[in-house]
Amino acid sequence: MSESYTPTPADKFTFGLWTVGNIGRDPFGEPVRAALSPVQIVHLLAEVGAWGVNFHDNDLVPIDATPAERDRIVRDFKAALAETGLVVPMATTNLFTDPAFKDGAFTSNDPRVRAYALQKTMRAIDLGVELGASTYVFWGGREGTETDATKNPVDSVKRFREAINFLTEYVRDQGYNLRFALEPKPNEPRGDIYFATVGAMLGFIATLDHPEMVGVNPEMAHEQMAGLNFVHAVAQAWEAGKLFHIDLNDQVYSRYDQDLRFGSHNIKTAFFLVKLLEDVGYDGSRHFDAHAYRTEDVEGVKDFARGCMRTYLILKEKAQRFNADAEIQGLLAEAQAGGEEVAAYQGAYTAERAAALKAATFDRAALGRKGYAYERLDQLTMELLLGVR
Ligand code: DIG
Numbered sequence: 001m002s003e004s005y006t007p008t009p010a011d012k013f014t015f016g017l018w019t020v021g022n023i024g025r026d027p028f029g030e031p032v033r034a035a036l037s038p039v040q041i042v043h044l045l046a047e048v049g050a051w052g053v054n055f056h057d058n059d060l061v062p063i064d065a066t067p068a069e070r071d072r073i074v075r076d077f078k079a080a081l082a083e084t085g086l087v088v089p090m091a092t093t094n095l096f097t098d099p100a101f102k103d104g105a106f107t108s109n110d111p112r113v114r115a116y117a118l119q120k121t122m123r124a125i126d127l128g129v130e131l132g133a134s135t136y137v138f139w140g141g142r143e144g145t146e147t148d149a150t151k152n153p154v155d156s157v158k159r160f161r162e163a164i165n166f167l168t169e170y171v172r173d174q175g176y177n178l179r180f181a182l183e184p185k186p187n188e189p190r191g192d193i194y195f196a197t198v199g200a201m202l203g204f205i206a207t208l209d210h211p212e213m214v215g216v217n218p219e220m221a222h223e224q225m226a227g228l229n230f231v232h233a234v235a236q237a238w239e240a241g242k243l244f245h246i247d248l249n250d251q252v253y254s255r256y257d258q259d260l261r262f263g264s265h266n267i268k269t270a271f272f273l274v275k276l277l278e279d280v281g282y283d284g285s286r287h288f289d290a291h292a293y294r295t296e297d298v299e300g301v302k303d304f305a306r307g308c309m310r311t312y313l314i315l316k317e318k319a320q321r322f323n324a325d326a327e328i329q330g331l332l333a334e335a336q337a338g339g340e341e342v343a344a345y346q347g348a349y350t351a352e353r354a355a356a357l358k359a360a361t362f363d364r365a366a367l368g369r370k371g372y373a374y375e376r377l378d379q380l381t382m383e384l385l386l387g388v389r
């Protein structure tokens, strides 16, 4: 493999313990890989060239661990981090595996579950901060319903807001340097999950007590499950100053959440996503929330991890070539050229500007005759991606 696509810490590639640690269980099959310990996973990620490792509380510390076991596990994990140089940029809470959360966590109808979810999250936040996390993700995998007979959806919005407001106050009270990143998903494992898309999350964040502390963690597979354009969702989050983290993977439209290796299916979307992140100067983690095919052994898992990072770097180079391609850039400039005669109307509203614009005349037929040369532009883009340009 070419050396120029070898990951470096500057690339900020991260994986969750649950990703390369995925043992291959699925709804129709038993595990196919032996479980790896957090320490083993840290060393595997170091071997393939990752920069950081993320975790749910219970990926690291089993839910029934004693305090002594917790301390030993954390001590060993810290030692592995020190030995390999890996960092922990993000942490999160598992509020979806244990049966207690079967009706949700923060939106459960059972107030005891809602209280327990807050307790578990505060403790998990403490653990994440102890290990160096500066971003805390909330994926509400069980925050939803199979039938709306069970909950008033307005109440569910209020319950979720109450929980996030409580936890932002907790972080402020503790003096933690931590930002929250809310991760939407339209469904699975619940029939419908609340706050299903990036747009829904952005609207929700605006209603919080401390919206400045809260952004989004868009996941490629999740927006695509909903049939949406992931690049547009990420662009809107970035433009709003709310792209606090990102989950990269791949997904076949209208399938269950496949969490495929980054760039392994929809290469055009992956290209425009990498181009967007690099063009805007996104400096957060490039987190691969994905896992190897169930067919793979541990060497295949390493191939999966290397493939995620290598494809990102290949597409990063393709994006640089797109930006430097004179013919492509010429077509883009041409498509946006002209219009000197309407320059006076552009910009913020003034009464004069509005009056002049209302009085202006336009040759609508000429506007309709214009050819934008997008077929040529997209063909050049495809040829760049196909490696013949
Ligand atoms: C699934 O897409 C979710 C969980 O894996 C985790 O809570 C979050 C963090 O990336 N993504």
Ligand code: MN
Residues within 6 Å of the ligand: 219, 221, 222, 257, 259, 289
């Ligand atoms: Mn997913």
Ligand code: MN
Residues within 6 Å of the ligand: 139, 183, 219, 247, 289
């Ligand atoms: Mn995710």
